[in-house]
Amino acid sequence: MVELRIARLRGNPPAKAVLTDIRSKCNRLPELEKLCLGVVDRLEALHDEVAQYRTDDTLRVKYIDIILILVKRIVRRKPLLTRLATFHSAALVIRRLHQDLDDVETVLRAGSEGQEWGDQWESDRTEQFSILENLVQNATDRHLVREIKSHKMVQQVLMKLHKELGGCPFETHCQLMRATFDRVCAFARLDDVQFPDWYISADDLMFEDGSGVSGTFGEVRHAMWFHAGERTRVMVKQLFQNSSVETDQDTFEQCQLWEKLSDSDHILKFHGGSHASKPQYYVCE
Known part of the structure; x- marks a missing residue:
């Protein structure tokens, strides 16, 4: 069997080993676990077929790009306050990865449509947000702040949180972000922080x-x-x-x-x- 390796990760690891590692890392991000594993399941199911393609083939490159985004963007260890600030954007990234996998499947299946994953994604997003909400509400102000390495980084996370407030369409999510933003600002005494619209985390x-x-x-x-x-x-x-x-x-x-x-x-x-x-x-x- 042809082995698919990822040259853009240190050690040129096999894709199957990387996907196994992603599964284990999802355990420490309970609010994203189901959303993330939905993509991993599809990647594992397509692995052997994609491995037959040349290294420089567009389909294989797209498949590896999806794995790299999971590794570098989704399953990295983050403090809880950062996870709150990035939850909505992470869920949207995962939705886009499903769309990319639809493109891969369309090529592999000779024009057939991709999986019906949209309803499951919506259901998982709602369920996973409830987990995040519980984690944040049960965390003390001190824990949310002290888990982050420095005062400067707390400012950066709050700027990200503030920007997300302007783009999140879910009212319960916005309420949680607003309440958490207010209590962390008060605890950390960050009355003079500027929150520009152009800030990119x-x-x-x-x-x-x-x-x-x-x-x-x-x-x-x-x-x-x-x-x-x-x-x-x-x-x-x-x-x-x-x-x-x-x-x-x-x-x-x-x-x-x-x-x-x-x-x-x-x-x-x-x-x-x-x-x-x-x-x-x-x-x-």
């Missing part, structure tokens, strides 16, 4: 393999930006931490200015960035 970026192109003040890298269930290829300029003299406020003001000018045909389109991260970064087309 590092959790929503997946960098492509390889190093970037270095300039005087930073490095430019290709990445995939996940937003509102969509995926956009972008360029990310990360400022050098040891050479940049810009403060968080300097970068904030630069992002504010760039956003105002981004509608111009003569200026590179600005998607957003982060003034509070280390390194700070800008995301553009």
